[in-house]
Amino acid sequence: MASSATEILNVVPLNPTIGGEVTDLDLRKPLDEETSAALRSALLERKVLFLKGQHLDVAEFERLGAVFGDLFIHPTMPQLPESPYINPVATEHGPAKDWHIGGPWRTSPFVAELLQLKVTPPAGGDTMWADLQAAYRALSEPMRRLFDELTAVYLGDPAQYSPTTRANAGERLEVEHPLVISHPETGERGLYYSTSAVRITGLNELEEATIRRLLLEHATQARFTVRYRWQPGDIAVWDNRAVWHSAVDDYGDAPRLGWHSSVVTDWRPGSATAGI
Incomplete structure (x- = not known):
């Protein structure tokens, strides 16, 4: 992390490469640009940041999201009456239990996401994150070369993912992303793949099944992951x-109730356009 970030924020690492708890920061108060820049720097370094017991209201949650980019109005997720940028998370919606990245149906997927839980279950309900950059570094050189050449195809319409609506099969849209990207802010190479991919381009059925299984088992090893136990x-x-x-x-x-928001910029996988 840059020295300016460490001087402003206290970030406690939760894993050698992923996850950091930011302490002594009250997000209910407006952040000056120096603190906002330190948060962005800390996120690049730790990849996931946790801020305990903030209890933000709608305006405060929106203000935090804007630190990292442009808040996104999701076309299929439910929205709060007070804000089109905040998606309520509720038990009845079901957990997003498959390993995934956010917004792969867009040519410009989400650059960051935020989640605040308001009500937590008495047991369970954790969320896990996996460091795809560390996972890529740990691959053998031949496997890195293979993944560098591959791309994955995703459905290109969010309605095709919605539990309540489905796009007309005759109008199916698709979008393609590389399986490895260079991070536009740090230059770090990392895997970039979501389990919602409909196919990996150019592979036969057996090859694709093998690659998918390898990606999942490799990147979710305990050494690459952080698991967070929520409190309200x-x-x-x-x-x-x-x-x-x-x-x-x-x-x-x-x-298990809370708020979720997504952040976008003009970044596209495989490009070097600006991000957070």
Whole structure:
């Protein structure tokens, strides 16, 4: 992390390469530009930031999201009446339990995402993140060369992912992203793949199944992951260009309620355009 960030923020690492708890920062107060820049720097370094017990209101949550880019109005997720940028998270919606990146249906996927839980279950309900840059570095050189050449195809319409609506099969849209990217802010190479991919370009059925299984088993090793146990008011912010995330489906019908927002810029996978 840059020296300016460490001078302003106290960030406690939760894993050697991923996850950091930011302490002694009250997000209910407006952040000056120096502190905002330090948060962005800390996110690039730790990939996921956790801020405990913040209990933000709508305006404060929006203000935090704007630190990292432009807030995004999701076309299919539910929205708060007070804000089109905030998506309520509720038990009945079901957990996003598959390992995924946010917004791969866009040519410019999400650069960051935020989640604040307001109500947490008495047991379970954790979220996990995996460091795709560390996972890429740990691959053998031949496997890195292979993944460098591959691309994955995703459905290009968010309605095709919605649990309540489906796009007309005759109008199916697709978007393609590389399986490895260079982070536009740090230059760090990392895997870039979501389990929602409909195919990996150019592979036959057996090859694709093998690559998918390898990606999942390799990148979710304990050494690459951080698992967070929520308390009410906690906030997580993650760099969607560097990590996977997955909700642990182990809390049954217990309440798990919160707010989610997505952040976008003009960045595209495989390009070097600006990000957070």
